[in-house]
Amino acid sequence: MALSAILASSILAVSATQNRAEAKSYSKAVTKIAGTKNYAIYHRVSKNGPSGKFTSTKYFKHGQIQSKQYVSTKKGNFWNIIVNGREVGWVSQNFFARNKISVAKEVSLIKNSDYGFPTRDAINYVTDGQGTAVDPDKVSVSKTYVSTQPSTVNYSYGKAKASVNISVRDNAESEMGEVTKQPQKGFKTTTTWNGGSKGSSRNWNAAHHYTSETSSNTFSSNGLTLRTRLFQPRFLSLGYGQAGDKMGQVGVIPEGMTVNGNDFVTSLYSSDSDQYGHLALYNLGAIKSKYAAQNLTTMNWSTFKSYANNIKVSPYIKLGHGQSLGSSNNYIYVLANDNKYNNGPKSEEVMQIRKSDMQINKIWTIRVAENRYIHNATFVGDNTMYALFHNGGYDRYEYWKLTRDGDNWKATEIGATNGSFISNSPVQGFAYGNGHFFIGFNDNIFQVAENGAAQKHYRFNTKREIEGLSATNSKLYVQFAQRAELTEGKF
Template sequence: MKKSFKFTLVASAILASGVIAAGTNLNKVQAKTYSRAVTKVAGSKNYAIYHNVSKNGPSGKFTSTKYFKHGQIQSKSYVSTKKGNFWDIYVDGRHIGWVSQNFFARNQISVAKDVSLVKNAAYSFNPKDAINYVTDGQGTAIDPNKVSVNHNSVSSAKSGSTKVNYSYGKAKASVNVTVRNNDNEANNVGNAVPKKGFKAVSAWKGGSKGSSRNWNAAHHYTSETSGNSFSNNGLTLKTRLFQPRFVSLGYGQAADKMGQVGVSPEGITVNGGIFTTSMYSNPNSDHAHLVSYNLNHIKSTTAAQNLTTMSWSTFKSYANNIKVSPYIKLGHGQSLGSSSKYIYVMANDNKYNNGPKSEEILQIRKSDMKINKIWTFRIAENRYIHNATFVGDNTMYALFHNGGYNKYEYWKLTRNGDEWDAEQVGATQGSFVSNGSPVQGFAYGNGNFYIGFNDNIFKVSENGTAKKHYKFNTRREIEGMSVSGSQLYVEFAQRAELTSGRI
């Protein structure tokens, strides 16, 4: 709920260093505040940021929005002045200062440029899955569910094209949703002979049973100060980056559902030094944020945890090398991959049992973290995929497992135009774990698959031959894996910790 009150903005004009600004004109000005912080969406132009604001306008320019355009921007209040509205913004959870409302993307709907569906009578596409963000006249992000569309769903039963129109107030957008004309694309048959597997091991089920040293109530979830090293069977995983608990305002700071970024990671990808992870505020949601860290610039393993308390100059550098996507449809968010320009997400429904539905692949621009294109694919009516990874722009590897088949299957999907052509490349007999613990990470590199369960990683050749089993004792969930060059990257939960080891 929004409310208004009068106050002297000198007291609120706090520098990023925490020092109250001096010499400010003590003009009182009417301010409007929000009981929950609202999410703001950056526009394309750069604007000055100020320490202070009065009824005459802003003063005390000290930095520019160019450092913060791809961060998570939030605000709890704004003021109307003779020079327009100015918002008091937070970026990645840290208080920054006052910026003109003209900085924000106002009355806009951002959607994917194109949507291409595999022909499948058992599936209809939800057009709202293509939304990046929607803003009102003040540049505040609006719940996508409030957007009007002229088609609530688009059937993929018949080939053809449908134009979907979106509207919210003055904001409008459209996208063409095309159903591809190939009946064979979604009906593949796998005939790879399964290779002998591993002896099944017991992996605990459910959430993490342990945590990093300080990720607990006894230590008040404070930052970690030293890294870890986990070794087994020739693989040593060392801490590369402890991530912030929140890349936004947190629980006690009343962020809206689109605003909170954290605390639960689900999947990761690393390519060219850019590490991207999906971050959920609610693990049962199918919408979340992607957060990318430029590891070429963020060298410290521990500093990123302290975005709100690090020095101003360090924060400005870090904020310039951390990007947060809008609140978008990511499905389970565990199946990620990336190329030099794009991030790829297989946005599956992890609660859907094996069945005939299609699945979405999102292509997301690294430059601005927005959905560029959406495809759907289906391997076969009895092969719904829960785990996948991407190698470059045109190749996806998928893992299929169902206890009734008593094997794991490995599928390679190659993109030709908009079609994703599937072939089974291998299979492994039996089960890797004995108690039904789900796969927590799936990666491909140098001709091998890496399959992660809680505290267990299995190395399997592309044809399904069992190679190595790595057993750790972290008691923490694995939340995604990725291969880049000679390095295997593994994400652990509680606290979110990226580790890497040579393979």
């Protein structure tokens, strides 16, 4: 080789070495929080900066964002982002919300000396200077609980600060209702299996390696036929043990769901004992396939980009048991209750969550009646909540309607049914539609009139837990576990 060629080769090698960027890597992924602006995404980074622009963050800003790696360059830090479990590319750190605490805009409490509102429940997310999510428990708060006195609560973490005004409604007697309805004749009490699912969809098992489903289901009983609408991803994040923080894993346990128009929303937890989790919103108008969403990490790039643009994931927020959901055109509503708490004087939290960015907008605390702690509820529009009360000691179900006027939630009992329906299993879902209530248990759904009169009993044999019901017009939506599957039928 000529001397000039040797020198040129050596110069190129030295230049490449000098230009190679040292990446900071994590053994487990950190959770990143998107900001409001759009940024380019690149294939590569070097010490000089990024190269190979190929897409924009506008398609991915509402997904679950994680990262295991970043590089410091002459143009700032760039992170290799993973969205909904799939590696996407390199993006400027400026894309993330940095040194920020996002909280609910307002909190309105019903005055109750027996319940202190935990002020950290108002947090959507907290980030450090790199836009990495921080455990909400690490945030300093000026008051840990608020009960009977209006307060301004201040939140801080490093350079990040926020505050929320908490008002107190001194009219509990006018909001709370009284038990007045005579129970209607109920159903013959029966039993079902209890505990976790005893079966699964065809491929959701070790023998089939939890692979994707490729054929639909049809479940029929007593005139109601449920058909598969959507098989959901196992995770909307990296899987088991790959997240370095509790905010990172999205799934694998669904607890509740709601459908409004084309918007299907489900609550997701990494443990069935958690009170915090994520909401996932699927735009069914764009996600028409029953099967494709299972394959986010392997589908072709253009399809993934489209799906990512039509799936939104909330931050890690207070959802309680996550079984009591409802929705309007613009908001998701959650009764964030404690399913381990029986009857008592505690207030309950209603979360109003914006569909636009999947963050808590407002929080109310409510009380339905004396000694009536609600475990199941649903919402119709922005101003109406239907609640189901049941306790074995009363041997009846009660149906309550709560109507919102400003910040007040006025409760009225509208019906009741005698009996236990199912003697050995808790309620797994509750819905209201066209003047009917639907109460779901494992493999059983009961339909009753508004006044509590028994109408129909639907009995299935899936051996899979029901994880939420939703009704709209004449359609009933039912979600099954293992694999999470949304079904729909007409009643």
